[in-house]
Amino acid sequence: MEPPAEKPGEADGPRITPQLLKSHTGEFSLESILLLKLQGLGLADLGCLGECLGLEWLDLSGNALTQLGPLASLRQLTVLNVSNNRLTELEPLAACESLQSLNAAGNLLATPGQLQCLAGLRSLEYLRLQDPLARLSNPLCASPSYWAAVQELLPGLKVIDGERVSGRGSELYQLCRDLDSSLRPSSCPGPRAMEAQPWVEPGYWESWPPRSSSILEEACRQFQDTLQECRDLDRQASDSLARAEQALCPEGLASSFVF
Numbered sequence: 001m002e003p004p005a006e007k008p009g010e011a012d013g014p015r016i017t018p019q020l021l022k023s024h025t026g027e028f029s030l031e032s033i034l035l036l037k038l039q040g041l042g043l044a045d046l047g048c049l050g051e052c053l054g055l056e057w058l059d060l061s062g063n064a065l066t067q068l069g070p071l072a073s074l075r076q077l078t079v080l081n082v083s084n085n086r087l088t089e090l091e092p093l094a095a096c097e098s099l100q101s102l103n104a105a106g107n108l109l110a111t112p113g114q115l116q117c118l119a120g121l122r123s124l125e126y127l128r129l130q131d132p133l134a135r136l137s138n139p140l141c142a143s144p145s146y147w148a149a150v151q152e153l154l155p156g157l158k159v160i161d162g163e164r165v166s167g168r169g170s171e172l173y174q175l176c177r178d179l180d181s182s183l184r185p186s187s188c189p190g191p192r193a194m195e196a197q198p199w200v201e202p203g204y205w206e207s208w209p210p211r212s213s214s215i216l217e218e219a220c221r222q223f224q225d226t227l228q229e230c231r232d233l234d235r236q237a238s239d240s241l242a243r244a245e246q247a248l249c250p251e252g253l254a255s256s257f258v259f
Helices: 018-025 047-051 069-073 091-095 112-118 146-153 170-183 214-248
Strands: 035-037 057-059 079-081 101-103 126-128
Touching: 018 035, 018 047, 047 069, 069 091, 091 112, 112 146
Parallel strands: 035 057, 057 079, 079 101, 101 126
Antiparallel strands: none
């Protein structure tokens, strides 16, 4: 899902000010801000954000940004999220020499050529231009050659759209992509693959209703009978002890033993 195209007059909106930054971070000096979350504020102007020279982690997702000019001064920036905005170019990021991770899904990037500015970022390893779970994408992602074009343009990338393309584990992702491609319905004539069938009969996993068991009922009856016999024996023993006590200690004879 690409964001709606900008209309005349829509560029006007909230802008970043020193007061806004200080209220969100609690820092008195803009240069001391290291982490900043400004998502979903409807921001249309980055204002004084370029003065946060020590910034390393920045989330600007879910705003109304059309350009990233002030970010060109953020040389320490390593993680940037500008997803779900209205960006048509990423040129200012060419100066962010420490950038390692960029999420630009849900913008208006139309061609792979608009990513050329990222080619000089030697530390960039993680790039996201579409997010199926969040339904965010860019027009350029609709091209069948999108992945190949991005890999050719940015060969240093290790992860594209959450999938590893190089390094340890990339073979597994490639295998999964190949399997997906082979399982897609084909328009070419030929024998159709057999439809998958369940390996157990219908109703196999359904719970069975409890059944009465004559053996269990008989065992319960015998247990109840034995328990009643024990109670009768206990009562008889108590009566015998009471009679014995009366015979050994006649009424009116005090015992000389104290226990």
